[in-house]
Amino acid sequence: MGYHRKLRIVSGILKDKGSLIKTTLSTKRHKASARRVILRATTHGSSVPPSDHRIAAVIVLGHGSRFTACTCIQAVMDRLHRTKDSSVALKCLYTIHNIINKGSFILKDQLAIFPSSGGRNFLNLSMFRDGSDSETCEMSAWVRWYAGILEQNLMVSRILGYHLNSPRSKNEIIGFLNSDLLKELDVLVNFADHLGNVPADSLYLQRKSLVHEIVRLVSEDYRSVQREIFVRVTELGARMVSLSWSECTEFLSCINRFEGCKERIAVLLVNRNRNDDLWDLIKETKANLVAAIEKKENEGKMVVVATADNESNKLTRFSQLFRLAPSGRWVEF
Numbered sequence: 001m002g003y004h005r006k007l008r009i010v011s012g013i014l015k016d017k018g019s020l021i022k023t024t025l026s027t028k029r030h031k032a033s034a035r036r037v038i039l040r041a042t043t044h045g046s047s048v049p050p051s052d053h054r055i056a057a058v059i060v061l062g063h064g065s066r067f068t069a070c071t072c073i074q075a076v077m078d079r080l081h082r083t084k085d086s087s088v089a090l091k092c093l094y095t096i097h098n099i100i101n102k103g104s105f106i107l108k109d110q111l112a113i114f115p116s117s118g119g120r121n122f123l124n125l126s127m128f129r130d131g132s133d134s135e136t137c138e139m140s141a142w143v144r145w146y147a148g149i150l151e152q153n154l155m156v157s158r159i160l161g162y163h164l165n166s167p168r169s170k171n172e173i174i175g176f177l178n179s180d181l182l183k184e185l186d187v188l189v190n191f192a193d194h195l196g197n198v199p200a201d202s203l204y205l206q207r208k209s210l211v212h213e214i215v216r217l218v219s220e221d222y223r224s225v226q227r228e229i230f231v232r233v234t235e236l237g238a239r240m241v242s243l244s245w246s247e248c249t250e251f252l253s254c255i256n257r258f259e260g261c262k263e264r265i266a267v268l269l270v271n272r273n274r275n276d277d278l279w280d281l282i283k284e285t286k287a288n289l290v291a292a293i294e295k296k297e298n299e300g301k302m303v304v305v306a307t308a309d310n311e312s313n314k315l316t317r318f319s320q321l322f323r324l325a326p327s328g329r330w331v332e333f
Contacts, residue, residue, distance in 0.1 A: 008132055012044025012085060034061055034071040038079050042091040047208040050091055055098045062099070062107025073099075073110040080123070086130035086139035090210055093123075093146045097217050100153060101165050108163065112154060122154075123147040141199035142211060149218055152191040156225070159187045164224040173235055178247050182254070185232045189258045191225050196264030203268065219272055222265070226275050229258065237285045245296045252289045255282055 019039055026032035041054040061072040076099075080092035099107055125147035130136040157163045173181065195218065205211045236243070236251055243251065259282060 009045045012088070016043050016045075030068060031071050031075070034068065035075045035078075037061060038072070038075040038092075038095070041095050042076075042079055042083075042088050044085055044088055047087050047090075047210045049094055049210045049213040055095065055102075058095055058099065059102050059104075059107070062104035066106055066110070069104070069106045069110045072107065080125075084130055086128075086136045086143055087210065089125070089128060089130075089143045090139070090146065090214065093143065093150060094210070094214055094217075096150055097153075097214075100150070100157075100163065101217070112157065123151055135205075138199065138202035138205060139211075141202060142205060142214075145194075145197060145199055146214055146218075148194050148197070149191075149221070152187075152194050153221060156187050156191055156228075159184055160228070164221055164228070173231060176235075178236070178239060178243060181232050181236055182247065182250050185229065185236070185251070185254045188225050188229050188232070189254050189261070192222070192229075192258055192261040192265065195222055195268070196261040198264070198268045200264075200267055215268065219269055222269070223275075226278050230275075230278050230281060233281055233285055237281075237288065240288060240292050243292070245293065248289055248293045248296065252286065252293065255286050255289065258282065259286070 016039060020036060023032040023036045023039070037054075037057045041050040041058055058072065058076075062069045076092055076095055080089060080096075083089055083092070096111065099111055103111070125144055128140055128143050128147070130140045130143075153164065206215055233255070240248070262279070
């Protein structure tokens with residue numbers, strides 16, 4: 001470890017101690033208490049994920065009042081947006097991920113509405129960069145990727161109406177409109193698409209326990225996404241005959257995008273979450289969709305030809321019954 005990195009770690013540890021001292025002197029006890037919990041879960045100085053008891057202390061903040069839950073989310077967001085340290089940023093994101101998976105409804109609700117405007121990039125880390133050295137630059141790419149994963153996770157929750165770790169019964173989607181199922185399928189494929197954008201040049205960083213644990217959590221999310229995709233592809237496949245041409249093409253576009261993610265995701269997850277049944281379903285559904293679209297296009301052409309022939313017959317019949325007089329007016333024979 002180089003001298004500059006050691007100095008940076010020591011400086012970060014001292015900052016943490018200073019911040020903890022400030023919270024003990026604060027007169028705003030509820031906010032200071034929540035901030036202390038977050039500081040202890042997202043310390044400088046190591047690439048080790050927060051311990052289970054540190055995460056549990058964060059989750060407990062969601063079992064109190066809505067004000068306490070709001071204070072917790074505000075504290076972790078402040079920590080995330082103020083830090084320039086890639087390890088601290090990853091720990092903040094890891095903490096947020098655990099809130100999504102294990103937090104109370106109140107805690108998740110506060111996270112879902114932060115900020116009040118919502119949006120696809122609410123974590124606002126697309127420009128994050130820790131340029132301390134070459135490794136932290138590569139860690140920064142993981143920060144940006146992981147933030148995007150969590151944003152996609154929350155977007156999925158907003159569209160589906162529930163979190164990935166609390167799936168809806170298969171029977172509940174039977175009454176959904178085709179447009180609703182296609183919208184849900186689209187956002188699920190968006191998650192898979194972003195998952196495939198993993199920083200492939202720095203996969204070796206998975207040797208760090210923090211990055212390794214992050215990949216494990218993301219892998220569990222992807223397993224849930226695969227399950228949700230399977231349910232919707234099965235349902236839409238059963239409705240193929242009744243789908244319009246535009247719905248079929250939109251369905252095929254989602255399937256093609258999902259297929260395009262497969263190899264990129266395999267680079268990260270290797271043999272985890274292979275789910276051969278899902279990919280067999282995708283292959284079969286795609287073939288049926290292509291045939292259905294061709295059939296609908298041919299039927300459309302036949303309708304056009306039939307309409308044109310009908311108009312031609314009408315014109316011929318009209319000309320047999322009437323003639324054009326010198327005055328320019330049609331008169332009956």
